[in-house]
Amino acid sequence: MISLLWLIPTLPFASALILVLIGSRLSKRLAAGFGVGSIGLSAVITILVAAGFLSSPPPGGSYSQTLWTWIDVAGFRPQIGFYLDSLSLVMLLVVTFVGFLIHVYSAEFMNEDQGYSRFFAYMNLFVASMLTLLLADNLLLLYLGWEGVGLCSYLLIGFWYRDPANGRAASKAFILTRIGDTALSIGLYLLFTQLGTLQIQGLMQRASVQWPSGSYYAVAAAFLLLGGAVGKSAQLPLQVWLPDAMAGPTPVSALLHAATMVTAGVYLIARTHVLFSLAPPAQLAVAVVGACTLLLAGFSALTQHDIKRILAYSTVSQIGYMFLALGVGAWQAAMFHFVTHAFFKALLFLGAGVIINALDEEHSIFRMGGLRKELPLTFWTFLIAGCSLAGLPFLTAGFFSKDLIIWDAWSAQYGYPAFWVAGIIGALLTALYTFRMIFRVFFGPLGMPVTKRPGYAMTVPLIVLAFLSIVGGSLKEPLLGFLGSALPSTIEAHAGALTEIRSEAVAGLIFLLGLYLAYLFYLQRRNLADALVANPIGRALHQWWFADWGLDWIYDKVFVQPFIWTSEINKSDFVDAFYTGVAWLAQWFYRGLSSTETGRVRWYAAGMAAGSALFLAMVVFK
Amino acid sequence: MFSLGLTGLLVRRNLIFVLMSLEVMLNAAGLAFVVAGARWHQADGQVMFLFILAMAAAEVSVGLAMVLDVYHRFKSLDVDELSEMRG
Amino acid sequence: MELAFYIAGAVAVVSTVLMLTRLHIVHALLYLIVSLLGVAVVFYTLGASLVAALEVIIYAGAIMVLFVFVVMMLNLGAPEAEMEKNWLTPGIWVGPVILAGVLIIEVLYLVRGSTAGLGAGGVEPKQVGIALFGPYLIGVELASVLLLAGLVGAYQLGYRKIEKREIQHVADIDEGRTATGRGLVLPGADRPARTA
Numbered sequence: 001m002i003s004l005l006w007l008i009p010t011l012p013f014a015s016a017l018i019l020v021l022i023g024s025r026l027s028k029r030l031a032a033g034f035g036v037g038s039i040g041l042s043a044v045i046t047i048l049v050a051a052g053f054l055s056s057p058p059p060g061g062s063y064s065q066t067l068w069t070w071i072d073v074a075g076f077r078p079q080i081g082f083y084l085d086s087l088s089l090v091m092l093l094v095v096t097f098v099g100f101l102i103h104v105y106s107a108e109f110m111n112e113d114q115g116y117s118r119f120f121a122y123m124n125l126f127v128a129s130m131l132t133l134l135l136a137d138n139l140l141l142l143y144l145g146w147e148g149v150g151l152c153s154y155l156l157i158g159f160w161y162r163d164p165a166n167g168r169a170a171s172k173a174f175i176l177t178r179i180g181d182t183a184l185s186i187g188l189y190l191l192f193t194q195l196g197t198l199q200i201q202g203l204m205q206r207a208s209v210q211w212p213s214g215s216y217y218a219v220a221a222a223f224l225l226l227g228g229a230v231g232k233s234a235q236l237p238l239q240v241w242l243p244d245a246m247a248g249p250t251p252v253s254a255l256l257h258a259a260t261m262v263t264a265g266v267y268l269i270a271r272t273h274v275l276f277s278l279a280p281p282a283q284l285a286v287a288v289v290g291a292c293t294l295l296l297a298g299f300s301a302l303t304q305h306d307i308k309r310i311l312a313y314s315t316v317s318q319i320g321y322m323f324l325a326l327g328v329g330a331w332q333a334a335m336f337h338f339v340t341h342a343f344f345k346a347l348l349f350l351g352a353g354v355i356i357n358a359l360d361e362e363h364s365i366f367r368m369g370g371l372r373k374e375l376p377l378t379f380w381t382f383l384i385a386g387c388s389l390a391g392l393p394f395l396t397a398g399f400f401s402k403d404l405i406i407w408d409a410w411s412a413q414y415g416y417p418a419f420w421v422a423g424i425i426g427a428l429l430t431a432l433y434t435f436r437m438i439f440r441v442f443f444g445p446l447g448m449p450v451t452k453r454p455g456y457a458m459t460v461p462l463i464v465l466a467f468l469s470i471v472g473g474s475l476k477e478p479l480l481g482f483l484g485s486a487l488p489s490t491i492e493a494h495a496g497a498l499t500e501i502r503s504e505a506v507a508g509l510i511f512l513l514g515l516y517l518a519y520l521f522y523l524q525r526r527n528l529a530d531a532l533v534a535n536p537i538g539r540a541l542h543q544w545w546f547a548d549w550g551l552d553w554i555y556d557k558v559f560v561q562p563f564i565w566t567s568e569i570n571k572s573d574f575v576d577a578f579y580t581g582v583a584w585l586a587q588w589f590y591r592g593l594s595s596t597e598t599g600r601v602r603w604y605a606a607g608m609a610a611g612s613a614l615f616l617a618m619v620v621f622k
Numbered sequence: 623m624f625s626l627g628l629t630g631l632l633v634r635r636n637l638i639f640v641l642m643s644l645e646v647m648l649n650a651a652g653l654a655f656v657v658a659g660a661r662w663h664q665a666d667g668q669v670m671f672l673f674i675l676a677m678a679a680a681e682v683s684v685g686l687a688m689v690l691d692v693y694h695r696f697k698s699l700d701v702d703e704l705s706e707m708r709g
Numbered sequence: 710m711e712l713a714f715y716i717a718g719a720v721a722v723v724s725t726v727l728m729l730t731r732l733h734i735v736h737a738l739l740y741l742i743v744s745l746l747g748v749a750v751v752f753y754t755l756g757a758s759l760v761a762a763l764e765v766i767i768y769a770g771a772i773m774v775l776f777v778f779v780v781m782m783l784n785l786g787a788p789e790a791e792m793e794k795n796w797l798t799p800g801i802w803v804g805p806v807i808l809a810g811v812l813i814i815e816v817l818y819l820v821r822g823s824t825a826g827l828g829a830g831g832v833e834p835k836q837v838g839i840a841l842f843g844p845y846l847i848g849v850e851l852a853s854v855l856l857l858a859g860l861v862g863a864y865q866l867g868y869r870k871i872e873k874r875e876i877q878h879v880a881d882i883d884e885g886r887t888a889t890g891r892g893l894v895l896p897g898a899d900r901p902a903r904t905a
Contacts, residue, residue, distance in 0.1 A: 003667045078707060360683075598705060599704070599705030599706060600701065600702050600704075600705045601640065601704070602631070602632050602633075602640075602702070605628075605631050605632055606632050606804065606805070606808065609628055609632070609805075609808045609809070609812065610808055612812065613808060613811045613812050613815065616812065616815040616816070616819070617811075617815060619819070620815050620818050622818060623721065623722065623725060624812075625809035625810070625813045626722070626725045626726060626729065626809070627725070627872050628805070628807075628808070628809045628812070629729065629802075629805040629806055629809045630725075630728070630729040631805075632804070632808070632809075633729070633797070633801055633802060634729070634793075634797075634803035635793075635796045636734065636775065636792075636793060636796075637783075638734055638779070638780060638785065639734070639737065642737065642738070642741055642776065643729070645741070645768075646725055646728075646741070646744070649744075649745065649748060649768065651758075653748055653751065653752075655731050655902065656752055656755060656760055657755060659757070659832060660755040660756055660757060660832065663832060664832065665836045665839070665840035666840065667757070667832070667838045667850055668757050668759060668760045668832055668837045668840075669837060669840050669841055669845050669848070671757075671760045671763075672760070672763065672837075672841070672852075673848055673852055675763060675764075675767055675768065676852040676855060677852070677855060678768070678772060678858050679767060679771065679772055679856065679859070680855050680858065680859025680860075681848060681859070682772045683775065683859050683860070683862075683863040683902070684775070684859050684862045684863050684866065685842075686775055686776070686778075686779045686863075687862070687863040687864075687865075687866035687867040688780065689779060689783075690782070690783070690866075691866055691867070692865055693783055693793055694743070695858050699783070699785075700792075709788055
């Protein structure tokens, strides 16, 4: 069973290839069959592999399968090899299963679009790259998958390429993740030149042997890897691409920018956790980045009115939680939150897609309203996902994972009270913006009439994901134990005045507070919110948070404008002068020579006479 | 003589004068041939002169026919007017 | 004999110079004829009596007559002389004189030092004839072809479609002749005035 591992990334890749080559000639059903079927098969094989892994765990807790040697030069031999341990198995299950559900959903969602087979080709290629990334046993293959998901993100965000705004959003995403990718590749160079290999397990061993804790190389390499993770996972300071990436179709937002691609950074840090353990400043930086991002994105989400942008900022914020967890040393908690987040965030996005589709492409929550009666199934699943996101105590999976992180932010090896406070405030914000969204969209008077209702392909995934969002909480103990073979357990360093129960209680209270405030502002007395914003300080804050804390504006002023300016003044540089000089010289000769063609006989005769005089002179004075 | 003919060619603007200067130049060339033939006591010089003579006759007839054509077309005999092939 | 050579040469050169500077075209033509005759005398003093005769007959006789015909046909007279006065400014002579002067100097430089005088006797016409029918036969044939080409070309170039006006004019003349019964046509009232 377990030897079928190599099929998991290969099947989507083959399907992508087929769809690219002959997709335009296939009927829609057949294209969807390939697209959805390949992921479905991958999901089934993943379950089989998991069954094999769990029933008879391989020695050392990991299973490696090498396909072939990729490069062999001067002792550098990265291979196309797959490495399966509990960490990658967990992620594999989530990616294939959630991916399968999203593919089923998009089979109906994208039904009226052109480029149906193109969509599935890109999606399959994405899943194949993501699976390669997860299963890679060396950093070079991981980087290949990394680049592949970046490419597919670009292709899918700009899927509706005829609108140039989509192309710009796609370029923005690609360029910003490229900055992270460059940092990552420099980190790879550093690791290879210092440690001599890129095989992950070998790397971790040699690093722990060769580099003492806090050594310069370890810190540098860890910071570089963090740079890559920050770019791909849309954390501060590179998070500005994710809200704009909502220009793509909703299933893309659900799959890439909620559940899978943006968590690639989390996976990278978790995989190379040994390196980060050796570099405490880098690990602290991870936590700080996570904490700052979760707060920043939370405030921004509170002011948005496009439903997808709210969810995008929410994703940034939740990944901030995961980074916070990784930074304080709660490796397993981060992965647990990843699993639950994949469930409820994908569900939220799919639900938003249903709403947008039903209201004829309306995105603004201020124009929606009263959809509770119109789309009941969507309402209940969305509500469950929202509660999971905000952390409804005990009933939802999100509560368990988020509160674990908040508790570990206080008590783990590198935890600080400041992190705990940040997590709590973030939870308040989460509850606020989530219920703001829910109350605005589903409650109150009917905003816009519903024109289309979703079919089974769209509602069944919603139901499945809602179910998982609830019962996922019970996975806590088994999951943490299972991950223990790949990731170190969280060391509970200091508890002080707080205990886990008390922390959870505080978090639960915060949830209720957020719920009440949202109820107050957005349901009962709507003019209260408007009054807050009308006040000049309120308006300034609102605009500042709406524009993502002005980061876009800063980047434009600091990077984009100077770059454009230098390229403008360099447009006619000295190298150009060589080519224009050749043209100018030719024209100069032309002008000169054409003036000798006067058409006058006497001129020509004079020319001949002068010429013969010259010749004779040469003969005479030889 | 040749130089004189050349000077006349370059100076005068009337087409007939140009042709006349051309004749002077041809004549001068023929004179040179005959003198050379007489110097070395060979008949070749005079033979060359005969050929030059025949050529001059043909050239004059064709040239004057063209002069007539030019006059009817351009209504003037100024050689500077005939510069349509200028570049 | 030598004196005759120098005098005839001087006459040729002087009359060429005069030809170049005349304003009236017929004057220039006449000076050219004189120059050609001078050259013919030079030929004779060199002993080339055949070419001397040919020069007079063909060059001065036929070619110059062609020139005179064309001048008469185009009616180039006093008005053209006025134009020439405008064109022939003193400054216009500078360049060509310099160019021609350079050429003269070079040629003189090249032929300096060859001091051979005129040998006794010349080349007999008989010798020339033998050379023409002997080694230079093909040249003779080619010259005849050239003349044919010149003939055809001149004819083609000189061909001018006769305008209707001229046909009408000729028809009117015939009508006038038959009408009045006289051979001559007098300008009169029964014929429209000719517009020149």
